[in-house]
Amino acid sequence: MIGSETSNRKYVKYELKESYKKGNGFVGVHIHKLKDKDGNTSSKGETTFGELGKDKNGESVYFYRVAKIYDYVDDDGYNKLGNWIEKVAKDVGK
Numbered sequence: 001m002i003g004s005e006t007s008n009r010k011y012v013k014y015e016l017k018e019s020y021k022k023g024n025g026f027v028g029v030h031i032h033k034l035k036d037k038d039g040n041t042s043s044k045g046e047t048t049f050g051e052l053g054k055d056k057n058g059e060s061v062y063f064y065r066v067a068k069i070y071d072y073v074d075d076d077g078y079n080k081l082g083n084w085i086e087k088v089a090k091d092v093g094k
Contacts, residue, residue: 026063
C-alpha cells in the first residue's frame with residue numbers, strides 16, 4: 001500500500017530491499033483516494049524508494065521500474081487486489 005508518507009519510511013525501504021533479495025515480485029497500490037473516518041483523502045504517494053539492489057548485469061533496480069502499480073479506487077482494488085498479487089507471484093515463478 002502506497003500512502004502519502006510511505007516512501008519516507010526507513011523500514012519500508014529496508015523491507016523492499018530484503019524482498020528483492022528473496023526474488024519476490026512487487027505490487028504497489030496507491031491508497032490516496034480512500035477516505036478516512038472524516039471523509040478526507042490524502043496526496044498521492046511517491047514510488048521512489050531508492051535502489052532495491054542490482055540485477056544480474058550489475059544495473060540498479062528501482063521499485064517503480066519492477067513493480068506493477070495500481071490505484072485502489074480507480075482500478076477496483078476491492079475486487080481485484082487478490083488477482084494482482086497472484087499475477088505478480090506467477091510472473092516471478094512463485
